[in-house]
Structures are given as structure tokens and as C-alpha cells.
Amino acid sequence: xxxxxSEAAVRERLTRALRERDAEIAxxxxxxxxxxxxxxxxxxxxxxxxxxxxxxxxxxxxLESGAPVDRVVTSNSGLQEAVVRLSMxxxxxxxxxxxxxxxxxxxxxxxxxxxxxETRDAEELFASAVFINRLLDVAGALSFETxxxxxxEIIRRQSQQLMELSTPVVRLWRxxxxxxxxxxxxxxxTQVVMENLLQAIQDHxxxxxxxxxxxxxTVDTAVAQHLMQTVNAVRLMGADCVISGVxxxxxxxxxxxxxxxxxxxxxxxxADALAAAIKLxxxxxxxxxxxxxx
Amino acid sequence: MALPxxxxxxxxxxxxxxxxxxxxxxxxxxxxxxxxDLLTVRHAxxxxxxxxxxxxxxxxxxxxxxxxxxxxxxxxxxxxxxxIEYPRRPGARGLRLVVKDDGPGIxxxxxxxxxxxxxxxxxxxxxxxxxxLMDEFTVQxxxxxxxxxxxxxxxxx
Numbered sequence: 547x548x549x550x551x552s553e554a555a556v557r558e559r560l561t562r563a564l565r566e567r568d569a570e571i572a573x574x575x576x577x578x579x580x581x582x583x584x585x586x587x588x589x590x591x592x593x594x595x596x597x598x599x600x601x602x603x604x605x606x607x608x609l610e611s612g613a614p615v616d617r618v619v620t621s622n623s624g625l626q627e628a629v630v631r632l633s634m635x636x637x638x639x640x641x642x643x644x645x646x647x648x649x650x651x652x653x654x655x656x657x658x659x660x661x662x663x664e665t666r667d668a669e670e671l672f673a674s675a676v677f678i679n680r681l682l683d684v685a686g687a688l689s690f691e692t693x694x695x696x697x698x699e700i701i702r703r704q705s706q707q708l709m710e711l712s713t714p715v716v717r718l719w720r721x722x723x724x725x726x727x728x729x730x731x732x733x734x735x736t737q738v739v740m741e742n743l744l745q746a747i748q749d750h751x752x753x754x755x756x757x758x759x760x761x762x763x764t765v766d767t768a769v770a771q772h773l774m775q776t777v778n779a780v781r782l783m784g785a786d787c788v789i790s791g792v793x794x795x796x797x798x799x800x801x802x803x804x805x806x807x808x809x810x811x812x813x814x815x816x817a818d819a820l821a822a823a824i825k826l827x828x829x830x831x832x833x834x835x836x837x838x839x840x
Numbered sequence: 841m842a843l844p845x846x847x848x849x850x851x852x853x854x855x856x857x858x859x860x861x862x863x864x865x866x867x868x869x870x871x872x873x874x875x876x877d878l879l880t881v882r883h884a885x886x887x888x889x890x891x892x893x894x895x896x897x898x899x900x901x902x903x904x905x906x907x908x909x910x911x912x913x914x915x916x917x918x919x920x921x922x923x924i925e926y927p928r929r930p931g932a933r934g935l936r937l938v939v940k941d942d943g944p945g946i947x948x949x950x951x952x953x954x955x956x957x958x959x960x961x962x963x964x965x966x967x968x969x970x971x972x973l974m975d976e977f978t979v980q981x982x983x984x985x986x987x988x989x990x991x992x993x994x995x996x997x
Contacts, residue, residue: 730879730882732875732878733875763882763886763903764882764900764903764904764907765904766904766907766908766911766966767908767962767963767965767966767969768907768911768962770963771962771963794897795896795897795899795900795901796900798897798900798901799897799900799901799904799973802901802969802972802973803904803908803965803969803970803972803973804955804965804968804969804972805963805965805969
């Protein structure tokens with residue numbers, strides 16, 4: 547019997563096993579995943595089988611492409627896509643990254659079992675095992691990477707959504723707008739708030755904008771600076787700005803920090819701010835009316 | 841699994857109580873590398889002030905001071921660490937912030953503590969303001985030496 551442990555021979559033997567025993571390998575892989583409870587979610591056996599067929603089908607052209615063993619998975623787009631799709635599905639289903647990559651790595655055992663049917667030679671089996679390991683370690687790592695990327699994508703999207711959600715501009719009264727701020731006011735938030743507010747001032751022809759900071763837990767110099775920028779921008783649009791929701795602890799802290807907000811109209815509560823705003827728009831204008839014909 | 845040395849140290853710590861009263865929480869360190877880390881620091885300090893038993897006004901003061909100091913470390917020092925400690929003295933509990941960075945340091949400390957002085961685009965009230973918000977305040981710095989700000993607030997003064 548010809549004994550060959552060269553990489554080309556090992557690759558050829560594995561390719562043949564994949565071709566001839568694809569159903570067997572897929573069965574074994576699904577079985578292993580079910581056995582080891584590597585799913586963490588309720589993926590049906592049919593779905594598993596579908597995943598397995600897709601990945602095993604993609605392995606053959608991957609191996610035949612002649613790419614170095616540790617780059618087979620990443621250089622073949624079909625194969626890469628199969629691993630990525632599998633990992634994404636698991637991530638969405640709530641499986642942990644460890645479980646997901648272990649599920650991919652379980653394919654090693656299924657492949658080796660198929661090779662074992664072809665040969666019993668220890669040398670050949672060893673060479674095949676090394677080859678399969680190097681081939682699929684990359685797939686495990688890729689699966690982990692995909693998982694992390696998927697999660698990060700979700701986090702990015704959520705923080706973006708949060709930023710949009712948490713800065714609504716509401717119309718409180720004729721020509722009076724309010725922005726109830728919740729959470730921290732960093733540079734990015736300030737930008738969003740300012741854009742929304744200035745746009746709304748234009749859309750509603752508002753004369754007063756109330757920025758309510760009841761929901762801002764900490765007002766430090768950076769937050770104060772952002773508030774002042776917002777007030778300045780509102781004034782440039784010809785509207786007035788009132789800051790409301792200045793709680794006792796915040797007032798004391800701002801005073802102690804030495805921030806001068808005396809140029810800005812501030813009120814303790816949103817109700818006070820609305821009263822002040824109504825006074826501002828109803829106040830004696832040049833022609834005595836309530837600003838209707840601005 | 842704990843190393844033998846570690847467990848020995850831990851039991852030694854329990855067997856021989858220091859001058860601090862029973863149950864002072866262990867210090868915790870927080871890394872400041874991004875603007876989001878400032879949020880984490882504020883949350884940690886807020887929780888610590890509650891733990892020490894500060895009232896709402898003092899909570900706000902300490903969190904604000906921590907926010908200023910951490911931001912300084914982030915903006916001027918290129919990132920650093922904030923360590924929260926729980927010192928004790930007879931009749932009072934305290935909260936100490938040790939904010940450390942390896943940045944360029946502060947060349948003129950007196951100027952930096954003056955209101956309105958800024959080398960960046962801020963308001964220039966951060967350092968001086970933080971000093972006014974805390975009871976004890978020391979700065980170790982020098983050109984090229986980085987900066988360590990140690991600030992403490994006590995429950996009873």
C-alpha cells in the first residue's frame with residue numbers, strides 16, 4: 547500500500563472523503579453539536595443540517611483552490627460566507643462566542659472520522675489530523691471574530707438609536723419648544739441636540755427654546771460649556787433660550803465650580819421655565835401684540 | 841484557584857485589622873482612555889459616594905469633581921487612571937480620588953488652578969473648581985512628569 551503523508555496527498559484524501567462521504571460527515575457533525583449541547587439556542591436539526599451541507603459543500607472548492615491550508619477558509623469567499631452566516635445565526639440566537647466556535651471546531655472530529663474510514667495508517671491519520679486542525683482552527687477564529695463583530699454592530703446601532711431617541715424636541719406652547727435632556731451631554735450628543743433644536747426652531751418659527759436638564763445627572767464644566775454653546779446658537783437664530791431643571795445640588799455645584807451662567811435665563815423646573823417663556827413671547831413687543839406677526 | 845501566597849495574605853489581612861474600621865470597601869481603579877470611560881468613572885464614583893453615605897449635594901460635588909479630574913487626565917494627559925479609595929478617620933468616612941496620568945504634566949500649577957486659565961478649549965474652571973468641590977486637594981506634577989491629583993471629601997468636617 548502506498549503510504550503518503552505529503553500535504554498534497556493529505557489534501558487530496560480529505561477532498562475525496564468530503565466528496566464521497568459528505569452526507570455522513572454532515573450527519574456526524576450535527577450529531578456532535580446536539581450531543582455536546584453546543585447550540586445554546588433552539589436551532590432545529592433541519593437548520594443545522596442545512597448549515598452543515600452548505601459548509602461542507604464549500605470546503606471542496608476551498609481545498610481544490612490550492613491555497614495554503616491556514617488560508618483556505620479566509621481566501622475562499624463561499625467558504626468564508628458559510629462560516630460567517632453560521633456564526634451570525636448563532637449570535638442572533640443568543641449563543642455565546644465560545645459555544646459558537648466550539649460548534650465549528652466540532653467539524654474536525656466529523657472530518658477525521660471520515661478520513662479514518664479511508665485509511666487506518668497511523669502516519670497518514672496523524673498527518674490528516676494536523677491538516678484538519680490547521681484548516682478548521684481558522685474557521686473557529688473567524689467564527690469568533692464574526693460573532694464579536696455582530697455584537698459590536700448591534701451596540702453601535704443601539705447607541706446611535708439611543709442618541710436619536712433621547713433628544714426629542716417637543717412643542718410645549720405656541721412658539722415655545724422644549725428639549726428634555728436625559729443622560730450625559732457629551733460633544734456628540736450636543737451636536738445632535740443642537741441640530742434638532744435649531745431645525746425645529748426654524749420649522750415652528752419658535753421664539754423660545756427650553757433646554758431641560760432634569761435628567762442630566764452631572765453638570766461639569768464640559769457639560770456647562772456645551773449648554774452655553776447651544777444657548778448661543780439658539781440666540782443666533784433670533785430665539786431665546788431657557789435652561790430648566792436646575793436642581794439644588796446642581797446649582798450649588800455649578801456655583802462652586804465657578805461657572806458663570808448669569809447671562810443665561812435659568813429656572814428650577816420646567817413649569818417655571820414655561821411660565822417664563824410665555825412671559826417672554828407675550829411681553830410688550832415693539833407694537834404691543836403677542837408676536838404673532840414676527 | 842487562589843495561589844497559596846494570596847490566601848495567606850488575605851487571611852493575614854483579616855486577622856490583623858488596620859486602623860480603619862471594619863468593612864471599608866477595597867479601592868477600585870478605573871482606566872480612562874476614551875470619552876465613554878468618563879461615563880464609567882462617573883457611575884463608579886456615584887456608587888462609591890452612596891456607599892460612603894454622602895447626601896445628594898455631596899454626591900453631586902464628588903461626582904462632578906471626579907468628572908473634571910478624569911476629563912483633565914483624558915484631554916491633557918492622554919488618558920490615565922482614576923482610583924477610588926475609602927479612607928477613614930475618627931468620626932468620619934471619606935472618599936478619595938487619585939487621578940493619575942502620564943501626560944506632559946502641568947508647567948505652572950498656580951496658573952492652572954486659576955479660574956479661566958486653559959491651555960485647551962475648555963472653560964478653565966476644571967482644576968480650580970474640583971479643588972473647591974473637595975475638602976483636601978493635592979497635585980503632584982512637573983513638566984514631563986505626568987500628573988497625580990489626590991482629592992478627598994469627608995462625611996463630617
